[in-house]
Amino acid sequence: MRTLFTQQLEKITASVLQNILLVASSFRLHGKV
Numbered sequence: 001m002r003t004l005f006t007q008q009l010e011k012i013t014a015s016v017l018q019n020i021l022l023v024a025s026s027f028r029l030h031g032k033v
Helices: 002-030
Strands: none
Touching: none
16 A cells, blocks of 8 residues: 555656646746746
8 A cells, every 4th residue: 555655646746846847947938037
């Protein structure tokens, strides 16, 4: 159970990090930062 839970957490954190990177890169392209 703990392994499945950690695997799900890793997937969620990875997707969230990717989304943050995409938003940050888009803001940089638009020059909002």
